[in-house]
Amino acid sequence: MAGDSGTIDIRGPPSQADLNAHPMVVWYTGTQTATINGAEQTLLTNYLANGNGNLLVTGENIGADLDSTPFYTDVLKARLVNGNAGATAVQGVTGDPVSGAWASTQLTFSGSSPDAVNPLGAGSVPFYYVGSGQGAGVRSDYDSDSRVVYLGYNYLEGADSNRLNVVGSIVQWFDAKKAPVVGVQWPNGGETLMPGTSYKLTWSAKDVEIPSNGVDIYFTSDSSNPTWTLIASGEPNDGVFWWNPPAGIDSPLCLLKVVVRDGQGNAGQDLSNSEFTIGSPIITTFSVTLQPGLNLVSIPLVPIGSGITSVLSTIDPFYRAVWTYDPVANTWKTWHRGEPSNGLTSLDLRMGFWVDVTGSSSRLLTVQGVPPTSTPIGLVAGYNLVGFPSAQTTVTVGAVKAATGATMIVGFSGSASPGYTRVMADTEVLLAGNGYYLYVPVAATWTVTY
Incomplete structure (x- = not known):
């Protein structure tokens, strides 16, 4: 299937459902002058409102194109100061959770017309242009479980050796906002499992970063007064674990619990929606x-x-x-x-x-x-x-x-x-x-x- 080439958008934007399925979206406009159209603005706004989404928007000319629009002021939390900051490097801010590591380091970028911006509301400037000291971007909390970083320059292309680490810092800041969203899929209530038989436990978990050992799985045989017994710890988030229920349990009151930790240590969990049975209990x-x-x-x-x-x-x-x-x-x-x-x-x-x-x-x-x-x-x-x-x-x-x-x-x-x-x-x-x-x-x- 043919992919996009340069400024030619062959595939078009993703669907709302596809976007909502991802805990982080990078929207890169490069050096385009027609940056984010109305339909795309709606798509991104709905994505953030959907819950537990995080958005990195980067590219020059976005402020010149969208300044004073609701998307620019309410979502990106920015106001354009200058449509051409005349700079080729940015620098971080001491103590900033995204950029503090580069408070004394110049980060170079490509492009010819970076946007100088001021933050609106509770937004903060994570990077400043070297020389002018004008704001080069805004980071903000969109709501209780979503965050936005907007960089008014073309940073994802070029030769700066810190690019990967800068993006990694943004990812970590996104990740720290909210615990993973977890859903037990099977057993989720009404099933009967027999000791001596192997069963596929399944779950889903979504977050910006989930480490390869971020999943712990438990069960209880008494939902009314649960004592959680560990099935497995330090599992990858692949959504599957094969389990043979232990002998000696005959209970219709069993529940599965899946606990998932993100890269910043936040833990989310989910239980079976209702009880399932292990063994042959007397009812x-x-x-x-x-x-x-x-x-x-x-x-x-x-x-x-x-x-x-x-x-x-x-x-x-x-x-x-x-x-x-x-x-x-x-x-x-x-x-x-x-x-x-x-x-x-x-x-x-x-x-x-x-x-x-x-x-x-x-x-x-x-x-x-x-x-x-x-x-x-x-x-x-x-x-x-x-x-x-x-x-x-x-x-x-x-x-x-x-x-x-x-x-x-x-x-x-x-x-x-x-x-x-x-x-x-x-x-x-x-x-x-x-x-x-x-x-x-x-x-x-x-x-x-x-």
Whole structure:
């Protein structure tokens, strides 16, 4: 396929999708006088807005061509001072993260009409023209995860021996802005893996620089209380690792975690979207009947799939809202059908939660999962809305008070409108499937045995 030749653009600009796939773009205009047209300006602006993109623009005449355009002032953060700086060399700035290494070194470039510029907004000048002291470029943060370097001269051609190192310094400055964007691809939820069989773990990771040993891979067999076991460390970012799951694991609550470090030490990570299975676990089923209206509920199992719609799938679509209290943040977290979540996206065995059941009939909530051996529930001073992850039927309110220091335990009462709660007597027992408010004067941990 024929390529571009000189100023003749045979292939045309890349597509937006192609550009967005790259964490860094170099846009070089050389000595052209018609530098970056309107369509290309839009392409580059959208690339930066897409997230985690970095742009190096270099070439003379860009300021003379684009000065006062939104692209020049808002993206390149520059204002043209002189369309011909009359210089053949630039010099760095002491302490500048891009150019500081060349604060006492003249860097030569080719071309005949370099642009002298001033920075706008939060932009900074990384290089000055030798002789005039005018600004030769601008570096700036475009947004929270994208950076731009604009050099108003033709530096990528010529014979300066520092060119590679200068570009490398720009790359490192880009790289330092944000951690890698990581995505686990397989297993990503719902798969079954058997010990003794080799499987291809896959992921994607994008950043300006990811070293050849920048990837660590972990798994956990308990998504509700994860302890991460290392699968491999110091792997290349090739997106593939073959793994034989260890013997002795039978769990439907497994997750994969991939951690990727960039060249500046920033680490990004991703987990499987939902649980997958290793081995042949024994699955337990728990059911509780919910009445029309408000119900204070908990689940005594580690559910297979902790998302709200997964846990409550057997009563769908007969519920309109779910909410729980977060004592650490001192706020209610809610989920309403057809509306964005207000902080509540998943349910677990430690929490008590309210469910508003619609219709005039009772509904049987059935959840499949793994029974825990024991569950530690952290309690903060004040009220805590908790579950009872236990199959025991003889645990009294008095026993829980003695174990936690609680001075009051409040349970559900369908007839106690409008709050639908009541203070429980010490002789009453806690039961699986119900949620409870525990009031403790000081922080404590309640360990519930299944």
